[in-house]
Amino acid sequence: MRTIYQLFEDAVARHGDTALTIEPDGRRLTYAAAHELTERLAGTLTALGVRPGDRVAAQVEKLPEVIALYLATLRVGAIYLPLNTAYTGSELQYFVEDARPALFVCSPGQEEDLAGRSPDGVSFVSMGPHRTGTLFEREDAPPAPPVAVEPDAPAAILYTSGTTGRSKGAVLTHRNLASNCATLTEAWRYTHDDVLIHALPIFHIHGLFVAVNMSVTTGATMHFLPKLDPQAIVDLMPGSTVLMGVPTFYTRLLRHPDVTAERTQDMRLFVSGSAPLTAETHHEWRARTGHAILERYGMTETGMMCSNPYDGERRAGTVGPPLPGISIRVVERETNTELPAGEVGSIQVAGPNVFREYWNMPEKTAEEFTDDGYFVTGDLGVFDDDGYLSIVGRDKDLIISGGYNIYPKEIEELIDGHPSVRESAVVGVPHPDLGEVPVAVVVPHGAAVDPEEILASIRPRLARFKQPRRVEFADELPRNVMGKIQKAALRQEHAALFQQAPTGPKS
Structure with a gap:
């Protein structure tokens, strides 16, 4: 090698x-x-x-x-x-x-x-x-x-x-x-x-x-x-052949009037990854440019695992079949039994692409691998009858904003340290540009709290892309009978926060 x-x-x-x-x-x-x-x-x-x-x-x-x-x-x-x-x-x-x-x-x-x-x-x-x-x-x-x-x-x-x-x-x-x-x-x-x-x-x-x-x-x-500079990218397309980006690249480029079939005629490949690409973006890009974006699937621990084909159908909403030499299976989470096409389960992967270990964490490394050597990705997915994989959710509460991974627990711990906060929950909600963004739902200690005061208290200790876009207040956080916070309910409740106002018909 x-x-x-x-x-x-x-x-x-x-x-x-x-x-x-x-x-x-x-x-x-x-x-x-x-x-x-x-x-x-x-x-x-x-x-x-x-x-x-x-x-x-x-x-x-x-x-x-x-x-x-x-x-x-x-x-x-x-x-x-x-x-x-x-x-x-x-x-x-x-x-x-x-x-x-x-x-x-x-x-x-x-x-x-x-x-x-x-x-x-x-x-x-x-x-x-x-x-x-x-x-x-x-x-x-x-x-x-x-x-x-x-x-x-x-x-x-x-x-x-x-x-x-x-x-x-x-x-x-x-x-x-x-x-x-x-x-x-x-x-x-x-x-x-x-x-x-x-x-x-x-x-x-x-x-x-x-x-x-x-x-x-x-x-x-x-x-x-x-x-990311949409104007610079558009200017470079003549004479270039490939663009690799996250979905945010394509949503922003679609706002540019010069993104056309003529402008992209020298390009042969547009790749998207690091976060889910919406079918709407996929279809609009193809209609505007004549190119089908190639979506793929990977993660830090595995590199790239799946890819829509270079030659053949690139299906919106899927990440394609496993790449050559890489084995991916979808299993029932509790029994680890491999599931047939059409059934949603936990995605596991094995191959020469899979990382060796977590640094100084032998116990955590062992937890993330099955007895027969597959890495448990933490994602949920489903294969179709043609072997194309679709990612349908995540076991964990990971937020992916503009291609960057954001983990709510880190933000919640900082917010909970504010003297006026009793508890908080951070969830990802849909965003037209970044895919999703973090929103903090806060239960205050009685008296009214200024949202900006909370955000200002965490800014020096948190990278900008991790900082919540909004703080919403609640009297209580929704919980199940076991006392676990129901983040799915919070995501649903606040899903429309960043929806764009409807526009009239184009002239």
Whole structure:
């Protein structure tokens, strides 16, 4: 098995003069230049004391240099740990204490603050645009040779949360990353000739381990946008071939009058994932552009598991059949008995894409796998007679907003700490742009409370995408006979909060 790093070196040998990234200002980073930078950063990591098996954490803005940092980490046999740029200092503290990275790469000016919150033994360096920051002050370090790694050695840790509120570090191996990349490259016909519009973050599976991995291993080019910018995406469509996004990308692009069949005629593939795509968006996109969005299904612990076909019917409301080499079954939750097509059950998956373990959580790891080695996803789904899987719900109260996972327990604990709050429940409600957004239902301590006061109290400790869009008040939270809060009733009660007002007929 060739690792992601080895496949990158293969691409450099074949396509050294090709642009790996093109930034909005026109700056281009070729494969040859990216390889040179990767070699130098690998030497810097080694000079800073990073050894095989060490963790290298990164919380930096989206830059082409971050791709070189990721590849350099793999080159020296260390473990890459990307972190959401929206995480606050108090949130980061948990990740640093749990993963104990040897090196933490942050944005310039943050080193001192982060070091003051962190345990001993963690070194902090910075990385900014145009190769600024303290990480680049050690460029005189001699290049470090590639370290041979076992296929099942850890390559990365991505943190994912559970409803208990404690984040879990999913350990992904070199085999996990390389096998999933190879499967997707074949399934989606991705080649050196592709030009990807990359507007996703690079701290999660979709933006990094799907979009970037597929590009650096094939010699493809990425238009590297710092964030979702519908106008920039529309402007780049002529001459580009692929867009990978979350449903929010497509709902916002559909508002743009220039999204037409003519504008998208050079594009061959539109991919959507990380959250459910509505059938309405699927049909409207096809009517406007002539392209059927390819929806797929994956998660942090598994990479991509299912995909609608490249050739063949892409069915709205489904995530397609399992990808080659990956086994998915839908089972009855209590008995673990596999269910036939048409029956809803718990989704379980096995294959070379499935993560190795949760970092430092052997008991939790054991709980999430069946006796015969299947990972229990926590999602509920149903196969149709043709083998297409539909996701119909979640066992847990996960909220997916704009492609980001939000776990209510974390928000509830902060709200419940407010002196005027007796208890709270956070639920996801439908939103026309983001899919769903968190809403807090609060039971106050008698006297009236200002909703803004509650929101202001949690803002410094919570990433912006996790912050509730509304606070609603209730005298009591609905409960069943066992005393469990009935979140389904709350979701139903507040489902219309963000519905758009009906509009008259178009002229």
